[in-house]
Amino acid sequence: MIVFDASAVVSAALKADSVPALAFLRAEETDVFALSAAVDGEISEVLARPAFARAIPPERRAGLLAALRGAAVWFDPAERVADCRDPKDDKYLELALASGAGVIVSGDSDLLVLDPWRGIRILRPADYLALP
DSSP, X not given: OEEEOHHHHHHHHHOTTSHHHHHHHHHHHHSOBEEOHHHHHHHHHHHHSHHHHHHSOHHHHHHHHHHHHHHXXXXXXXXXXXXXXXXXXXXXXXXXXXXXXXXXEOOOHHHHTTOSBTTBEEEOHHHHHHOO
16 A cells, blocks of 8 residues: 655646656556545645646646546545644545555655654655665
C-alpha cells in the first residue's frame, strides 16, 4: 500500500513527464494506492482551486483522479493521530496507519520532517523513485 498526498498528486498533474508524474506511474504499476474520504476530498479540492484548474487541463485532472480512485483500496481510518505540525496533514498519517502503507509520497515539508514515522517512510517523489 502507498499513500500519495495532495501536493504529490497536484505536482504529478501539472506536468506529465515530471518526477512526481513518474512516481505516480511507478506506484500505479508496482503498488496499491490507499485512499480515504478525507484524503480524496482534499486532493479533489486542491485540484479544483482556480490556479490549478487553469494550469491543468480538465481531462488531465479527471484522468489522474480516475486512475487514483480506480486503483485504490478505500479505508476509513479509526485511529486518530495528532503528530504532524500541520494538523490538516494528520489525515495522511491516519490513512497510512489504517492501510498498513509502507510509504507516503509527499512534497509537504510538514510531513517530510517526520520521516520515518512509526516505521512508515515519508518520501519526496524523487526519493520514492530512487527506492530499489
